[in-house]
Each structure stands twice: as structure tokens, then as C-alpha cells.
Amino acid sequence: MAEENLQKEVRLTGILRTTNTYDVAGITFFGTTAPPLATRYNSSDAEQRTADAAARADAAARRTEASADRVEKALKHLEAEANNAEDQFNTRLIK
Numbered sequence: 001m002a003e004e005n006l007q008k009e010v011r012l013t014g015i016l017r018t019t020n021t022y023d024v025a026g027i028t029f030f031g032t033t034a035p036p037l038a039t040r041y042n043s044s045d046a047e048q049r050t051a052d053a054a055a056r057a058d059a060a061a062r063r064t065e066a067s068a069d070r071v072e073k074a075l076k077h078l079e080a081e082a083n084n085a086e087d088q089f090n091t092r093l094i095k
Contacts, residue, residue, distance in 0.1 A: 016064040018072065 009030040015023045 015068050015071075016061060017068055018065065 011028040011030070012022075012024055012026070013028070014025040017023065
């Protein structure tokens with residue numbers, strides 16, 4: 001990562017797989033971030049903000065994993081439908 005991006009917020013977009021791997025689709029860098037203990041916050045505020053952010057990240061990870069599960073289920077359904085259609089085609093072709 002370039003030096004100028006070290007203090008920037010980063011958004012990763014991608015797919016969290018059921019195998020606990022994350023396929024990165026994109027990386028977005030935002031402007032400079034405030035120091036973790038900015039002067040307007042004390043350490044307990046920072047702890048609470050960190051805990052809140054961790055809870056939001058966990059919820060997002062659960063939603064992403066649920067979405068990945070739905071996509072995999074839909075893919076299996078489509079593959080079964082395609083195999084069924086191919087079998088029907090082959091059966092008609094043989095007759």
C-alpha cells in the first residue's frame with residue numbers, strides 16, 4: 001500500500017464465503033482519518049466507539065455470509081435445473 005494511504009479510511013467490498021475466505025472485489029480509500037483518540041474524545045469514548053464499530057462489522061460479516069450462502073444455494077439450484085434440462089434434451093434426442 002502506498003505511503004499516502006496509510007492514514008486513510010478504507011472500504012473493502014467483496015464476498016465472504018462459507019469457507020471463511022473473503023474474495024476482494026474492490027478497495028476504496030477515503031480522506032484522512034482522525035486519530036483514534038481525537039481530542040474531543042476520551043479513552044472510554046474511544047473504547048465504546050471501537051466496540052460499536054466491532055459490533056457493526058460483525059453484523060455486516062453475518063449479513064455477507066448469509067448473502068453468500070443464498071448465492072451458493074441459488075447456484076446449486078440453477079445447476080440442478082440446467083442438468084435436468086440437459087437430461088430431458090438428451091432423452092428426447094435419443095428417442
